[in-house]
Amino acid sequence: xxxxxxxxxxxxxxxxxxxxxxxxxxxxxxxxxxxxxxxxxxxxxxxxxxxxxxxxxxxxxxxxxxxxxxxxxxxxxxxxxxxxxxxxxxxxxxxxxxxxxxxxxxxxxxxxxxxxxxxxxxxxxxxx
Amino acid sequence: xxxxxxxxxxxxxxxxxxxxxxxxxxxxxxxxxxxxxxxxxxxxxxxxxxxxxxxxxxxxxxxxxxxxxxxxxxxxxxxxxxxxxxxxxxxxxxxxxxxxxxxxxxxxxxxxxxxxxxxxxxxxxxxx
DNA sequence: ATAAATGTAACTAAATTAGTTACGATAAGA
DNA sequence: TCTTATCGTAACTAATTTAGTTACATTTAT
Numbered sequence: 001x002x003x004x005x006x007x008x009x010x011x012x013x014x015x016x017x018x019x020x021x022x023x024x025x026x027x028x029x030x031x032x033x034x035x036x037x038x039x040x041x042x043x044x045x046x047x048x049x050x051x052x053x054x055x056x057x058x059x060x061x062x063x064x065x066x067x068x069x070x071x072x073x074x075x076x077x078x079x080x081x082x083x084x085x086x087x088x089x090x091x092x093x094x095x096x097x098x099x100x101x102x103x104x105x106x107x108x109x110x111x112x113x114x115x116x117x118x119x120x121x122x123x124x125x126x127x128x
Numbered sequence: 129x130x131x132x133x134x135x136x137x138x139x140x141x142x143x144x145x146x147x148x149x150x151x152x153x154x155x156x157x158x159x160x161x162x163x164x165x166x167x168x169x170x171x172x173x174x175x176x177x178x179x180x181x182x183x184x185x186x187x188x189x190x191x192x193x194x195x196x197x198x199x200x201x202x203x204x205x206x207x208x209x210x211x212x213x214x215x216x217x218x219x220x221x222x223x224x225x226x227x228x229x230x231x232x233x234x235x236x237x238x239x240x241x242x243x244x245x246x247x248x249x250x251x252x253x254x255x256x
Numbered sequence: 257a258t259a260a261a262t263g264t265a266a267c268t269a270a271a272t273t274a275g276t277t278a279c280g281a282t283a284a285g286a
Numbered sequence: 287t288c289t290t291a292t293c294g295t296a297a298c299t300a301a302t303t304t305a306g307t308t309a310c311a312t313t314t315a316t
Contacts, residue, residue: 001211001305003229008221017261024222026213028306033262050314051260066232070208079207079240080198083129085154093136094152096256101131104194104252108243112207115236124232128224145292156275161293178283179291 001025002035002073003066003124009045010061010121011128015054035073042072061121067113079109129153130163130201131194131252137173138189138249139256143182163201170200189249195241207237 008024009016018036022029036055039045046058057064082102088094136152137144146164150157164183167173174186185192210230216222 001213004211004221004225007225007229008219011221019261024216024219025211026216026222027211029262030264030307031305033264034305037263047262048314049262049312051258052315053261053313055262066229066236083132083153083155085129088152088154091136091152092256093132093139094154097132097135097252100252100255101135101194103255104244104247108194108240111243112236112240115239116232119232124225124228127228127231128220147292157293158276158295159274161295162274165294175293176283177281177293179289180284181282181292183293 001027001031002039002069005032005035006039006044006057006064006069006121007124007128009055009057010064010125015048015052015056017054021055038073039069042068044068044072057121061125064121065117066119066121067116070113070116078105079112080105129155129159130167130197133160133163134167134172134185134192134197134249135252135256137183137185138192138253143176143180143184145182149183166201167197170196172196172200185249189253192249193245194247194249195244198241198244206233207240208233 004025005021008021012020018029018033021036022032025032036045036047040047040055044058044064046056048054048056082098082105132153133149136149140148146157146161149164150160153160164173164175168175168183172186172192174184176182176184210226210233
């Protein structure tokens with residue numbers, strides 16, 4: 001939904017209300033505003049309040065990547081997470097798998113993010 | 129948890145019960161058996177029933193990758209999913225973003241999976 | 257003053273997940 | 287053959303997450 005919202009803002013190119021955005025996304029304006037709140041805190045959009053308020057991109061669609069959006073709305077740091085069950089001190093696997101696995105997962109997440117980083121909002125606009 | 133289980137099987141190297149595995153993972157044997165069920169259906173382990181039953185790897189730890197395990201226990205096809213709200217026919221963004229975005233996400237997921245594919249169970253064993 | 261918009265809290269409903277209990281089926285071994 | 291240890295799986299519970307919804311205070315243009 002966040003990408004949908006951002007792409008709409010890029011496409012429309014002018015100040016847009018949460019209600020218009022909700023019409024495009026097919027959901028409730030409050031749901032949209034919640035996402036816009038996170039996008040705003042991440043500095044990706046600008047919000048204006050009061051009558052004639054609305055939302056615009058904070059910078060050009062050439063300067064906003066899918067990774068920017070992904071990070072703005074994701075609170076989990078990790079794409080796939082480790083279990084958090086208690087360690088069994090007597091078992092070397094129990095004590096060490098998570099650390100070892102975490103390193104490999106982090107590498108995989110890293111290449112995933114590098115890929116998202118390559119795609120800019122303007123690319124989505126163009127390809128539509 | 130699935131990786132923890134598989135690494136334990138590799139490390140122990142002999143038939144192991146769901147109860148032992150549960151001790152290592154720090155959870156309930158039933159939770160472990162549910163995961164073992166999926167790993168079994170994926171052909172990654174062998175299960176023996178009855179008294180003196182238990183679980184072993186179906187092939188060497190050099191021949192099992194993190195991607196194999198990931199796929200075995202993941203029912204979602206996609207790492208990150210698209211919203212499923214109704215389309216707004218009047219809005220070209222609404223009609224087209226998802227398709228365009230899906231292509232890029234698929235590419236990113238692909239590099240993620242290629243990375244998991246490089247890591248074999250034996251690597252985790254060694255690094256522990 | 258009024259109207260139209262954002263920001264956000266509080267609640268609901270649905271979906272997911274881990275954990276748990278229970279029990280049938282299977283197979284080894286006395 | 288009986289007993290026992292084990293898997294396989296269904297059914298239930300509790301916790302967590304998510305989207306959606308209602309409501310309302312705040313802000314700003316006219």
